[in-house]
Amino acid sequence: MNRNRSLVRAWVTLAGVIGAFVVLQPLLIYIGFVRWANELTAQLLAFALGLLGTSSSVEGAVVRSQIFSLEIIFGCTAVLPIVLFVAAVAATPTVSKAKLWALVWGVPSLVLFNLVRLVSLVYIGRLAPQIFDTVHVLIWQPLTILFALALWLMWIERRRAHCS
Amino acid sequence: MTKIVLFLIGCALVLTAFALVWPLVAPLYAQLQVFCVQPLLGSELRATVDSEGIAVYRDEKFLTRQEFLSFGGLGLTLALWLMTPGFSWKRRILWTALGLIILFFWHVLGLWVLIAFIQALEVKRAGGLMTLLYSIIAIGDWVMPVVLWGAVLLSYRFWGSGAAP
Numbered sequence: 541m542n543r544n545r546s547l548v549r550a551w552v553t554l555a556g557v558i559g560a561f562v563v564l565q566p567l568l569i570y571i572g573f574v575r576w577a578n579e580l581t582a583q584l585l586a587f588a589l590g591l592l593g594t595s596s597s598v599e600g601a602v603v604r605s606q607i608f609s610l611e612i613i614f615g616c617t618a619v620l621p622i623v624l625f626v627a628a629v630a631a632t633p634t635v636s637k638a639k640l641w642a643l644v645w646g647v648p649s650l651v652l653f654n655l656v657r658l659v660s661l662v663y664i665g666r667l668a669p670q671i672f673d674t675v676h677v678l679i680w681q682p683l684t685i686l687f688a689l690a691l692w693l694m695w696i697e698r699r700r701a702h703c704s
Numbered sequence: 705m706t707k708i709v710l711f712l713i714g715c716a717l718v719l720t721a722f723a724l725v726w727p728l729v730a731p732l733y734a735q736l737q738v739f740c741v742q743p744l745l746g747s748e749l750r751a752t753v754d755s756e757g758i759a760v761y762r763d764e765k766f767l768t769r770q771e772f773l774s775f776g777g778l779g780l781t782l783a784l785w786l787m788t789p790g791f792s793w794k795r796r797i798l799w800t801a802l803g804l805i806i807l808f809f810w811h812v813l814g815l816w817v818l819i820a821f822i823q824a825l826e827v828k829r830a831g832g833l834m835t836l837l838y839s840i841i842a843i844g845d846w847v848m849p850v851v852l853w854g855a856v857l858l859s860y861r862f863w864g865s866g867a868a869p
Contacts, residue, residue, distance in 0.1 A: 550858045558847055562840060569836070615842065624850055631858060677773045678723040679716070682780035685846055686715045689784070689853070694708050 550631040557627035561620075575601070577617040584651070585612070585658045592659065608665035610658075615681070618654035621688035622647055628692040634699055642695045646688075653687050707789050714787035722779035730772035734758050737770075740812045745819060760819050768822050770815055777807050777845035784853045790860075803852055810848050814841040 568574050578601035585603050586596045596605035601612040629642045657680045665672045734753040742751055750761045757771035785791075785800040821837055 547859060551855050554854050554858065555851055558851060562843055562847065565836060565839060565843075614839065620843065620846065624847070628854055631854065673773060674723050674726075678726060678776050678779055679719045682719055682776060682783060682846070683712075683716055685780060685850060686712060686783060689850065690708050690712050693711070694705065697705065697708065 546633055550633060554627050554631035557630055558623060561623045561627075574614050577619050578612045578614060581617045581654070581658070582612045584655055585662070588655050588659050589662060594662075603662075605662060608662045610662065610665065612658075616654075616658065618651045618684070621650045621654065621684050624685060625650060625688040625692055628689065629695065632692075632696065632699075638699060642692075646691050646695070649691060650684075650688055654684055657684055711787050711789060715783040718783040718786055719779050722782055726772070726779070730757075730775070733775065733778075734770075734772065737808075737812055737815060741815050741819070744816055746823075749819065749823075751815075751819075758815065760822075762823070768818055770811075770818065774842060774845065775811055777810075777849055778804060780846060781807055781849040784849055788853070788857070799852075799856060803849055806852060807845070807848055810844055814844065817841070 579598075582598045582601045582603050586598045586605075589596045589603070589605050594605050594607055596603055598604075603610055603612065625646050626643065629639050629646070632639070661672070661676055661680065664675055731753055734757060738751045738753060738758060745751065748763050749767075752759055752761070757769055757774070759769050760767045781803040782800065785796055785803055788796075791799070818837060818841065822834070825833065
């Protein structure tokens with residue numbers, strides 16, 4: 541009976557965190573969070589391109605570089621994978637300290653992975669523009685979500701090993 | 705750890721295969737959606753499949769479009785269920801089929817809501833709301849497979865069937 545209750549609680553937490561994010565979309569736009577996330581991602585991308593020797597400039601959420609220019613929209617940020625990771629971690633029945641620790645290393649990992657995705661897309665846009673949309677939407681986007689889920693699986697494995 | 709790295713590599717392979725096959729399958733999938741949505745639309749509305757996706761017209765005037773690329777959640781569903789370690793093949797196929805069916809109905813619902821919404825409001829005045837609606841439909845496309853997968857995995861974790869993670 542307790543196990544059933546815990547399972548329902550986990551389901552409700554998983555769906556609740558993700559549902560809240562979807563429902564709160566207008567608020568996120570209204571308070572400027574979406575714009576902030578887009579612009580921050582654009583700045584991080586320009587910085588990463590700079591590290592790779594490609595000079596670029598940022599204007600709002602638009603990154604212009606010598607090789608390719610692109611505009612960051614909300615779907616290009618790491619926010620959705622982070623929300624999915626947070627929801628999965630929150631739904632997992634374990635102590636709060638462990639969950640907090642998961643977020644401390646998980647969120648930066650997701651931001652970094654998303655940055656790798658964006659940098660690769662800049663080069664794909666330059667080298668193979670005909671496959672840019674396909675790689676962007678059908679491969680990299682789901683792969684970023686899958687990376688968030690893989691981090692969650694990895695965390696669960698580590699917790700299991702730690703507990704046993 | 706190795707299992708999880710293999711999971712990610714496997715997912716990348718499934719997604720690549722999906723991206724290669726999708727241009728061939730997408731028109732059929734879109735046609736199936738049009739078949740389901742058309743009876744729900746008024747007689748003045750017509751949904752057709754063209755080279756980019758599903759286009760909706762009202763008395764020959766273009767209203768809105770759903771691109772083939774906006775159905776990427778199907779690839780995510782396939783990758784998740786086919787590559788998660790620890791499931792028997794029977795369960796794997798069952799959940800894949802169920803995931804694809806649920807997502808298909810989400811896409812039909814999304815298209816229907818989009819058309820209803822665009823009909824109810826003047827497009828030019830509803831620019832911000834349309835962006836929001838597109839955003840919610842797109843997020844749902846990615847979120848639906850994850851919620852189903854997460855719920856099933858959590859169940860296996862609670863009931864201890866031995867399925868991974």
